[in-house]
Amino acid sequence: MAEAGTLHDAFIDELRDSYDGEKQLTKALAKLAKTATSPRLRETFAAHLEETQGQIERLEQVFELMEEKARGKHCDGIAGIVEEGKSIMAEDFDETTMDACLIAAGQRAEHYEMAAYGTLVAWAQAMGHSEAAKLLQQTLDEEKAADKKLSALAEGGINQGAADAAHADAEEEPVAAASSAPKRSLKANRR
Numbered sequence: 001m002a003e004a005g006t007l008h009d010a011f012i013d014e015l016r017d018s019y020d021g022e023k024q025l026t027k028a029l030a031k032l033a034k035t036a037t038s039p040r041l042r043e044t045f046a047a048h049l050e051e052t053q054g055q056i057e058r059l060e061q062v063f064e065l066m067e068e069k070a071r072g073k074h075c076d077g078i079a080g081i082v083e084e085g086k087s088i089m090a091e092d093f094d095e096t097t098m099d100a101c102l103i104a105a106g107q108r109a110e111h112y113e114m115a116a117y118g119t120l121v122a123w124a125q126a127m128g129h130s131e132a133a134k135l136l137q138q139t140l141d142e143e144k145a146a147d148k149k150l151s152a153l154a155e156g157g158i159n160q161g162a163a164d165a166a167h168a169d170a171e172e173e174p175v176a177a178a179s180s181a182p183k184r185s186l187k188a189n190r191r
């Protein structure tokens with residue numbers, strides 16, 4: 001009978017999941033940057049794309065520390081988030097609304113990554129892999145900072161710009177339709 005897997009095995013498995021997820025995200029971030037209209041949003045996605053390339057190298061260092069070959073295992077979670085992002089980009093939204101939606105899509109990915117790296121750091125610490133924990137913490141900090149930056153952009157004008165455009169349309173609609181408009185406000189960016 002095969003021996004039961006340990007937390008160390010689960011840790012290596014999660015590393016492979018994140019390694020694949022980061023690779024998927026480098027492609028997705030390039031598309032988000034290309035689709036964004038706000039120059040600051042484009043820059044934010046482009047900067048995080050560069051950071052993500054560094055995160056891939058950092059994971060390779062962790063694999064090396066664990067004396068494991070660096071290889072990915074398909075990350076279904078990020079794949080799903082990337083698919084949703086693609087659907088959003090295929091929509092015919094006005095520019096500012098699209099920017100608000102790109103932020104929402106980006107933040108879904110950042111939160112997934114924050115959960116993944118939070119676990120990886122905790123497990124590495126629990127098992128005494130302090131060097132690996134330190135490297136993974138650096139990535140966790142970058143993911144948190146990227147999420148905060150996206151919130152700041154959403155709350156610093158993009159959401160309001162999109163909301164103003166939505167309300168301008170609503171005024172032209174019959175009263176019954178206009179009265180339901182405020183219910184459509186996006187709550188996703190509030191953290």
Ligand SMILES: [Fe+2]
Nearest residue numbers: 022052055113
């Ligand atoms: Fe990442």
Ligand SMILES: [Fe+2]
Nearest residue numbers: 110113143146
């Ligand atoms: Fe990220």
